Amino acid sequence: MTLLYGRGYASVNYPTGMNLGGDPSQALIHATTMGGFVVSLSSVDLGQGLKTVVAQCAAETLGMPMENIIIDTADTDTGPHCMGTFASRGTHRVGNAVIMAAREARDVMLQVAGDELEVDAGDLETDGTGFVRLKGSPETKIHISDVALAAHFKQGRTISGRGIFLKERNYPVPETGEMDPDSCQAHACSVAEVEVDDETGVVTVLSLHNAYEIGRALNPAMATQQVEGGAWMGVSHAVFESTEPYYPASRDHGPIDFNEYLMPGPGEIPVQTSVILERPASNGPFGAKGIGEMTANAPIPAIANAIFDACGVRLTTMPFTPESILRGLDALRA
Amino acid sequence: MKIVNLKVNGVGKAFIAKPETTLLLALREQLGLTGAKRGCAQGACGSCTVLLDGEPVVSCLVPAVTVDGSDVATVEGLADGDKLSHVQQAFLDGFATQCGFCTPGMIMSAEALLDRNPNPTRDEVAEAISGNVCRCTGYEPIISAVLDAAERARL
Ligand code: FES
Numbered sequence: 001m002t003l004l005y006g007r008g009y010a011s012v013n014y015p016t017g018m019n020l021g022g023d024p025s026q027a028l029i030h031a032t033t034m035g036g037f038v039v040s041l042s043s044v045d046l047g048q049g050l051k052t053v054v055a056q057c058a059a060e061t062l063g064m065p066m067e068n069i070i071i072d073t074a075d076t077d078t079g080p081h082c083m084g085t086f087a088s089r090g091t092h093r094v095g096n097a098v099i100m101a102a103r104e105a106r107d108v109m110l111q112v113a114g115d116e117l118e119v120d121a122g123d124l125e126t127d128g129t130g131f132v133r134l135k136g137s138p139e140t141k142i143h144i145s146d147v148a149l150a151a152h153f154k155q156g157r158t159i160s161g162r163g164i165f166l167k168e169r170n171y172p173v174p175e176t177g178e179m180d181p182d183s184c185q186a187h188a189c190s191v192a193e194v195e196v197d198d199e200t201g202v203v204t205v206l207s208l209h210n211a212y213e214i215g216r217a218l219n220p221a222m223a224t225q226q227v228e229g230g231a232w233m234g235v236s237h238a239v240f241e242s243t244e245p246y247y248p249a250s251r252d253h254g255p256i257d258f259n260e261y262l263m264p265g266p267g268e269i270p271v272q273t274s275v276i277l278e279r280p281a282s283n284g285p286f287g288a289k290g291i292g293e294m295t296a297n298a299p300i301p302a303i304a305n306a307i308f309d310a311c312g313v314r315l316t317t318m319p320f321t322p323e324s325i326l327r328g329l330d331a332l333r334a
Numbered sequence: 335m336k337i338v339n340l341k342v343n344g345v346g347k348a349f350i351a352k353p354e355t356t357l358l359l360a361l362r363e364q365l366g367l368t369g370a371k372r373g374c375a376q377g378a379c380g381s382c383t384v385l386l387d388g389e390p391v392v393s394c395l396v397p398a399v400t401v402d403g404s405d406v407a408t409v410e411g412l413a414d415g416d417k418l419s420h421v422q423q424a425f426l427d428g429f430a431t432q433c434g435f436c437t438p439g440m441i442m443s444a445e446a447l448l449d450r451n452p453n454p455t456r457d458e459v460a461e462a463i464s465g466n467v468c469r470c471t472g473y474e475p476i477i478s479a480v481l482d483a484a485e486r487a488r489l
């Protein structure tokens with residue numbers, strides 16, 4: 001038995017969003033009587049952190065603390081329209097819609113505050129801690145809770161804003177094939193190191209080194225988490241899990257639960273290092289691009305290339321099982 | 335049907351259980367403790383992990399009527415007021431969570447490990463949480479957080 005060492009790399013371009021018949025997301029914001037800002041969305045947070053990121057976008061644009069933002073993703077039947085959280089589009093589409101809505105709400109907030117302070121709304125600014133104040137004269141200020149009370153009970157106004165981000169449908173130029181199917185593209189490169197056991201065919205992923213260019217990382221901790229958690233999924237796709245060849249045609253055979261569906265556990269994870277490069281996208285919310293799905297993609301071809309480097313077997317079908325490695329080695333020896 | 339008495343997080347509780355009522359179901363639906371999660375309901379994901387007389391168990395496979403008189407610890411009982419346990423604080427500080435679904439089970443497995451082995455190696459931590467599935471983090475931040483919690487407990 002020999003353990004064969006190999007190293008491989010892969011680079012990916014990944015589109016943010018998609019090109020259906022137009023790709024919109026909408027956001028509505030309104031202030032409560034207490035000065036909270038409810039951001040109503042139909043965009044679903046499955047645990048990826050969308051609520052956190054769009055709350056950051058709303059807080060930053062309104063000039064209010066994060067604690068004042070209430071994200072309500074209650075109901076896709078009754079909420080403002082969203083195409084969905086897929087295609088790595090959430091942060092980009094929903095973030096842009098929220099910024100647009102927050103700008104409109106901010107304008108009304110400043111007008112209400114201006115009337116209360118008897119100054120021009122254009123001379124007002126926010127201090128980020130909950131106050132609206134006069135530029136150059138910071139003692140002339142009013143707290144958002146008083147602004148909201150005045151709007152509701154004195155001025156009879158709704159502090160609210162509407163936002164929609166629409167990526168319009170784009171058609172290819174027939175002569176050249178040229179088109180604009182997405183809003184921007186993120187880029188990544190992963191380097192994988194593997195060990196291949198030439199007797200059992202087992203592939204062990206030793207390490208993954210990832211570099212991601214994602215526009216701006218709106219929440220660096222979550223972006224890094226996404227890169228490394230996604231890379232784990234990539235390792236899983238590459239050497240562990242498969243529902244093939246049964247899914248989706250039939251669920252009568254093949255894995256149906258965690259006992260049969262193999263995934264790497266905490267004892268089988270590679271060492272990872274990750275670098276985030278920020279090159280803000282002009283059409284992204286504060287420059288962000290989508291990072292969701294691509295994080296599971298780059299590791300797979302990198303691992304395939306590392307296997308080739310280790311033992312000369314070129315695999316193109318996932319997962320790279322011990323059987324496929326051994327058959328490949330046999331073919332090389334034949 | 336049987337009346338089951340448990341000490342849950344130090345407090346005596348009684349409830350009526352059918353033969354098929356699992357400990358997980360009783361905790362979540364009869365005692366209102368929704369920290370333990372129902373991921374697979376077949377003992378394979380660990381999201382329902384609680385401590386039964388100090389030992390980690392997958393509560394979805396424990397019929398409640400079989401544990402009458404036992405001591406049960408869930409994630410809700412770890413904090414002392416606002417003061418989180420070392421494991422909880424280390425998870426928070428180390429961002430060892432993304433969607434959070436696996437977190438209560440992970441934390442209970444980690445608490446059980448540190449109870450019996452205050453100085454675990456990396457491999458021992460990986461072993462201790464190997465019955466807990468996480469779909470988000472890639473496990474690395476979780477392992478680091480458990481090692482960090484062990485470190486905090488030593489100080
Ligand atoms: S719900 Fe108990 S192990 Fe999955």
Ligand code: FES
Pocket residue numbers: 047430431432433434435436437467468469470471
């Ligand atoms: S944080 Fe989502 S499953 Fe572990």
